Amino acid sequence: WEMFNVLDLYAIPDRTHDSGRKGYSVHAIIRALIVKHRERIDSIPRLIDHLKGNPILSELCGFPNGILPDASQFYRFLQGTKHSVFERILHAVNKTLIEKKAISLDTFILDSKPVLAATKENNPKNPDRNITKKEQKPKRNHDATLGYLAKAPGGSSSFFWGYRTHVIVSKEGIALVECTLPNSVTDAEVAKTLIKQLKKLYSFGKGALFIADKAYDVNELYDLIIGRLKCQAFIPLNLRATKTSHPLGEHGRPLCDAGLEMSSDGTFFDKRRRTIKRKFICPNKQSKNHGMACPVNHPKSQGYGCTKYFCEVHTARASVPRDSAHFAREYARRITVEQYFSRLGPIEAEQTTHYKLRTVKNQITIAHLTQSLIALAAVSMNKPESIRCYRTFAHVA
Known part of the structure; x- marks a missing residue:
C-alpha cells in the first residue's frame, strides 16, 4: 500500500473521455503493472490470475469488486501510451528521493543489459534459428537487432536478437535516467545522450564521478565528462581499441x-x-x-x-590515473549497477513478451519505476536502510 501511496498519478488522466463504454481506470492498470514487476510475474495473463487470487491487492490497485480488464486492455495500454508518460513518473519519484536526501548526486555508474526479443530465433532448442544474418529480421520484431550475449544461460556465449536497456544509477543503486534501444546502438553513443539528460534533469555539480566499464572507453565521452562537465571519469582502457607497438x-x-x-x-x-x-x-x-x-x-x-x-x-582520455589506488577504489563501486540489474530481475531485464519497441520501452521503464518506488516507500516509512531490499521490504510496502 505504501508504494501506491507515494505514487503520484494526478498528472495522468484516469479515464479517456471518448464516447462508448466507461472502460477501466488508467491509474489502476499502471498500479497493476507495477505489481507485475514487483512480483516478477512474466506475463500479463499470469498477472491477471495473480490479481484474481488476491482480491485485496486487486482493490488496492483500483479494480472494484474484483472486476479486472482483459489481457488485451493491458497490451493496448502499453502499446498506445507514450513512453514519456512513464519517464516523467520515474523522474518525479527520483526527484522526491533527492529532496529527502536518500539519493546523492556525486557518483554515477553507467551500464547496460540485454533484453531478449520474443522470437523463436532466441530459442536455443530451435535448430533453424538465425543468429548470423543480421539483415534477416525476425517476424513481428522489426526493431530488434542482432547482438552478442556475453553470459548466456548455462555459462556459454551466444548471439541473440533484441535490445539493450541503458541506465545511469546513483551510488545508492537507484536508476536516475534510462532508455531501451536496439542492439545496434553502442553503449558509448547512448551514454552521451543519457549524461546530457541527467545534467538537464538533476543539475549535478562539478567534480562528480562517472564510473563505467571499458565499453565506454571512447574519446568523445571523456571530452564530455572531463572537458565540458568538469567531472571525473573512472573508465578502464579497452585494449582492443588501443593501438600500441609495445606488448602489454x-x-x-x-x-x-x-x-x-x-x-x-x-x-x-x-x-x-x-x-x-x-x-x-x-x-x-x-x-x-x-x-x-x-x-x-x-x-x-x-x-x-x-x-x-x-x-x-x-x-x-590520457589524463585518467588508471594505475592509482584511488582509481581502483572508486572503480570497485561499479558492482552497484550489477546489483541493481540483479534486483531488476532476469525476466524484466533479459526477456520481454512484447513485439513493438514502444511497448518494450514502456515495460522496461515500469520495471525501473518499481525499484524507485520501493526506495521511496522505504524512506517514507523511515527505513532508509531498506531502499534496496527487493524481497524483504517490498511485501511490507
Missing part, C-alpha cells in the same frame, strides 16, 4: 625484457612537448610477488632496475 600485460602495463608486467611509478606532464609521460619500473624492485633475481640478468638489475616511459598526447 593483463593490467595494461608494459612488459619488461623478462616478460614480467612492470609496476607504475607515477605520471607527469611535459609542458614543452604537451604530452603525458608515464613511468614504469622493474616489478622485482616494487613487488614481493617476484623473486629478486632478474630472469634475463638485466644490466641494471643489481641497482634501481629497468625502467620504461610511455608518452601520450595530452587528452582527457
